[in-house]
Amino acid sequence: MIDLKLLRENPDLVRASQRARGEDPGLVDALLGADAARRAAVSSGDNLRAEQKAASKKIPNASPDDRPALLAAAKELADKVKAAESEQGEAETAFAAAHMAISNVIIDGVPAGGEDDFALLDTVGEPRAIDNPKDHVELGESLGLIDLERGAKVSGARFYFLTGAGALLQLGLLQLAAQLAQANGFTLMVPPVLVRPEIMAGTGFLGAHAEEVYHLDADDLYLVGTSEVALAGYHSGEIIDLSDGPRRYAGWSSCFRREAGSHGKDTRGIIRVHQFDKVEGFIYCKPDEAESEHQRLLGWEREMLAKIDVPYRVIDIAAGDLGSSAARKFDCEAWIPTQQTYRELTSTSNCTTFQARRLGVRYRDENGKPQTAATLNGTLATTRWLVAILENHQQPDGSVRVPEALVGFVGTEVLEPK
Incomplete structure (x- = not known):
């Protein structure tokens, strides 16, 4: 609010x-x-x-x-x-x-407009020249990393199995993100993926995009689309101590999205799916610290992207493309060779006091008076990153080079076709 x-x-x-x-x-x-x-x-x-x-x-x-x-x-x-x-x-x-009913008040400088009206802040790395690149589905299946056919057989469209080195790639990514988070003062959390209605509503996910959320009618619980929801509810109704600086949490969880409004869009592969895994950074801080914490979150996201060695750009999302809780959002989008465009890998939002006011999260100021805290969130790694890794690191013989930071988790430097 x-x-x-x-x-x-x-x-x-x-x-x-x-x-x-x-x-x-x-x-x-x-x-x-x-x-x-x-x-x-x-x-x-x-x-x-x-x-x-x-x-x-x-x-x-x-x-x-x-x-x-x-x-x-x-x-x-x-x-x-x-x-x-x-x-x-x-x-x-x-x-x-x-x-x-009113969305968060945007921060001065946020671009006006819709999805295509973002402001480009930075571009990192040059896309490699790849002759006749294969997409992540063809690569994933030939390398024995992704099984979409059996995912659909078991659960329906937009579900999948990650198999063998594909599972190791994802686990390595998430472990790498967890290590980075812990090294930067985050408390690692494995939160619940089912939450009460008041927690889901408190984070702003039951507004215009409520149809994206899975609801279990018999239990009146919601499946989270991001661990941001559970982490935002972690201190609901509390007065927390911020005298020593922001509280930073990193949630490792499976996430669930109905993708109700995306019929015919990104139906191939694992770009837009119903279930995926993610490590999400979440911060509680004083309102006057929020903008600097937002830049720190973006910096940690960029550090993670550097570890997987893919070209990417940073954009300032336009007001009309923001969720109701966000006052400002930065996305990092990786180059996808087969689509010849950049696609979102990370997103970090400054929600100012909007969520904390709904959820009753406060801190005491220098005079001991309770004040509403600010909250921020940001992706540190997620399943979709496999798309960028496979496509950008493919080689002419159909193999894929494993980014150096992930070799220790996967156990090989190159993934060979089966």
Whole structure:
């Protein structure tokens, strides 16, 4: 949720953020109206309760002649209080819905526009010249790394088996990410992959993209699409100690996405699938530390990409392509030879205080007063990276060179066709 103080003091800033995202700026006025109605209902209820309390105090000492009128007045006030409490409840419900409807306020400098309106920040490495490159599916099957046919037989479309060295490649990637995270002060976590509705909603994943999330009706639990969800809920309802600096966690988990809106898009291979594994960095910090922590997360992502030795670019995602929780997002996209384009491998988002406000995560400032924390997240390694590794490191004979940093995990420097 956005900061109400910011909304009341600078509604035009919030309206501008909504317009940049391509979302309705009228939601700002709806929230302002709901906020005013809620505060009026609270004030009216408080005044009536005070009046009722004062009237009740007169009854014990009233004369027999005055008592009936006082009792009648007290009953009338009690009815008014009951009605006021009902109105207050309705006002609170309307306010909460209006508050949840507005996306996070973007950070100054975020490009306006949609998916194609990103700003290019950096390009690293030159794509290799590869004659007639094979795609990751052909390479993965010929090298005995990926079995899509049996994945579909067992679980349906967009499922797969990673086999032999393919499994070792993924495990090596995740282990490499875990080692990097631990060396940089992250606490490694293996979190739950099923979460309660209030945790999923608190991270902002039950808004416009709710159809992407798997829900288990019988248990009213959600399968996470990223360990960000569980890690964001880890300190929900707590006041955490940030006096020694940010708290950094790295979650290693399987992730699940319905990909409901991607029919006909990336259906081949393991680029867009229903289940994958990932190591996700997650940070709690003070709001004034969030932008510098965002740059650190991006730096760690770039360090991981350097270890797999693929060309990539860094982009600043446009406002209209941000998720509701993100105030700014940087993506690192690797070059994919068979597609002759860059595709996302990592994403890191600064969610400012948006998620923590929903989840009740606070810290104490220098005066001991509780304040809302900021949260950030960023991919450190995931299954999709295998696509970039296989395609960029393929050789003319159909073999694939294993990046040096992964040789120790895979057990060979070159993967040969079976």
